[in-house]
Amino acid sequence: xxxxxxxxxNPKSIYxxxxxxxxxxxxxxxxxxxxxxxxxxxxLDLHDISRAAKTYGVKSFYVVTPLKDQKVLAQxxxxxxxxxxxxxxxxxxRRALETIKVIDSIADxxxxxxxxxSQKPKMVATSASNxxxxxxxxxxxTILKTGMPHLLVFGTAWGLAEAFISEADYILEPIKGSxxxxxxxxxxxxxxxxxxxxxV
Amino acid sequence: xxxxxxxxxNPKSIYxxxxxxxxxxxxxxxxxxxxxxxxxxxxLDLHDISRAAKTYGVKSFYVVTPLKDQKVLAQxxxxxxxxxxxxxxxxxxRRALETIKVIDSIADxxxxxxxxxSQKPKMVATSASNxxxxxxxxxxxTILKTGMPHLLVFGTAWGLAEAFISEADYILEPIKGSxxxxxxxxxxxxxxxxxxxxxV
Numbered sequence: 001x002x003x004x005x006x007x008x009x010n011p012k013s014i015y016x017x018x019x020x021x022x023x024x025x026x027x028x029x030x031x032x033x034x035x036x037x038x039x040x041x042x043x044l045d046l047h048d049i050s051r052a053a054k055t056y057g058v059k060s061f062y063v064v065t066p067l068k069d070q071k072v073l074a075q076x077x078x079x080x081x082x083x084x085x086x087x088x089x090x091x092x093x094r095r096a097l098e099t100i101k102v103i104d105s106i107a108d109x110x111x112x113x114x115x116x117x118s119q120k121p122k123m124v125a126t127s128a129s130n131x132x133x134x135x136x137x138x139x140x141x142t143i144l145k146t147g148m149p150h151l152l153v154f155g156t157a158w159g160l161a162e163a164f165i166s167e168a169d170y171i172l173e174p175i176k177g178s179x180x181x182x183x184x185x186x187x188x189x190x191x192x193x194x195x196x197x198x199x200v
Numbered sequence: 201x202x203x204x205x206x207x208x209x210n211p212k213s214i215y216x217x218x219x220x221x222x223x224x225x226x227x228x229x230x231x232x233x234x235x236x237x238x239x240x241x242x243x244l245d246l247h248d249i250s251r252a253a254k255t256y257g258v259k260s261f262y263v264v265t266p267l268k269d270q271k272v273l274a275q276x277x278x279x280x281x282x283x284x285x286x287x288x289x290x291x292x293x294r295r296a297l298e299t300i301k302v303i304d305s306i307a308d309x310x311x312x313x314x315x316x317x318s319q320k321p322k323m324v325a326t327s328a329s330n331x332x333x334x335x336x337x338x339x340x341x342t343i344l345k346t347g348m349p350h351l352l353v354f355g356t357a358w359g360l361a362e363a364f365i366s367e368a369d370y371i372l373e374p375i376k377g378s379x380x381x382x383x384x385x386x387x388x389x390x391x392x393x394x395x396x397x398x399x400v
Contacts, residue, residue: 032290044244048385055377055384090232092383176400177255183292184255185248188391191384192399195392200376 018144018198021121021151022053023109024186025064028161039157041070046077048187049154050096056198059116061099062109062151074102106153106164113149121149125160125168126193128182134173137196143170144197152197154190218344218398221321221351222253223309224386225264228361239357241270246277248387249354250296256398259316261299262309262351274302306353306364313349321349325360325368326393328382334373337396343370344397352393354386 024045027038046063053061063074078097080086087094103109106123113121124140135143144150153160153168165171175184175192184192224245227238246263253261263274278297280286287294303309306323313321324340335343344350353360353368365371375384375392384392 044385044387048388051383051385052388054381055375057378092381095381096383175255175395177395177398178257181254181292181295183251183296184391185244185251185387187244187385187387188248188252191388191392192395195375195377195395198377199392 018057018059019117019147019149020058020144020198021060021062021109021113021149022049022058022190022194023062023064023106023151023153024049024156024190025106025153025160026070026156027064027066027105028164029155029157030159030161032158034158036161036163037157038065038067041065041074042156043077045156045187046074046097046100047093049190050100051093052191052194053099054096056194058099058194058198060101060112062106062112063100063102064104064106064109065102066104071102071104074100078102106151109151113151117149119149121151122169123167124150124152124170124172125165126152126154126172126174126189127159127165128174128184128189129159130174131165131171134171136173137193140170140172141197152193154186156186218257218259219317219347219349220258220344220398221260221262221309221313221349222249222258222390222394223262223264223306223351223353224249224356224390225306225353225360226270226356227264227266227305228364229355229357230359230361232358234358236361236363237357238265238267241265241274242356243277245356245387246274246297246300247293249390250300251293252391252394253299254296256394258299258394258398260301260312262306262312263300263302264304264306264309265302266304271302271304274300278302306351309351313351317349319349321351322369323367324350324352324370324372325365326352326354326372326374326389327359327365328374328384328389329359330374331365331371334371336373337393340370340372341397352397354390356386
């Protein structure tokens with residue numbers, strides 16, 4: 001007999017859950033001159049993107065940094081809201097930050113997803129630049145409907161390094177706003193992209 | 201003869217410019233218990249929402265607070281990026297923050313728009329709650345195509361006070377994500393709403 005509280009009670013809800021993972025990486029990204037750097041963790045990136053990830057049903061939100069002190073900082077922020085005084089004060093914040101996994105590298109995110117899904121996810125890079133090979137939001141929405149696991153990667157600072165983008169399975173088209181201004185924060189861009197991919 | 205650099209060189213570009221103003225207000229908003237409060241200005245709200253406003257062609261972004269020290273704080277943040285060292289370091293940030301006007305009240309925003317447009321804007325309240333009278337994003341997109349001025353108001357803290365919402369000309373429907381989680385930051389919500397209204 002199926003437990004009425006089980007997620008299997010309504011098969012439709014299983015299939016409508018997107019099989020999407022999100023990563024925010026602090027390496028390899030570029031600075032304003034285009035040099036590859038490791039950027040610092042920003043408190044509100046963790047809050048805003050985890051809340052958007054939770055709102056749109058993303059399975060996990062990976063915060064990627066190879067720097068030990070930055071990992072400690074990220075873990076401290078998360079702990080405050082998931083087991084510290086913040087957890088009682090704001091349970092909604094707790095539920096969002098609980099989706100975060102702080103890890104060393106994007107390769108580690110791929111391994112984690114592989115252990116959950118029993119298959120490697122397809123990697124999808126984001127960029128504010130136009131790439132001729134980029135796929136549209138509509139196309140990626142269709143791809144997500146297959147239920148195959150995908151890892152959508154956002155870069156901090158001035159964006160993902162070229163070498164990383166060129167190795168991804170897909171590059172997602174940029175958000176187009178004003179023809180002469182397109183400088184969204186990564187927090188805002190992540191929210192808009194999740195809405196375009198998963199919003200109803 | 202029309203100056204080729206004039207904005208009148210392409211009439212289409214005039215009509216496709218949205219006649220939308222955005223306000224982020226710190227009063228009257230509610231805290232987690234529903235009490236009406238004045239909230240504090242958050243640095244990244246100014247950055248993120250001004251960048252989204254600029255990206256989507258919003259005419260002005262009003263930051264509303266009745267508190268003198270909070271106005272000074274907001275002006276100091278803006279000045280750093282528009283005339284301070286930040287202006288040279290990051291001109292894109294400057295262009296976004298230049299769209300901000302720090303004012304005392306939403307009534308002052310209405311007066312400012314009236315002086316620019318020669319007519320009072322319609323006021324549109326946002327909320328994460330469902331109101332039976334709310335208009336859809338599609339409906340508001342259509343309304344914006346009339347070219348009439350509109351002021352879209354976002355509340356900080358736990359959102360706009362009920363008394364304010366009930367006096368607005370329109371209430372915009374909430375962003376619907378997961379059925380059991382809907383707690384976006386105001387920064388993310390503003391970006392998604394502007395994309396839904398003005399994105400291409």
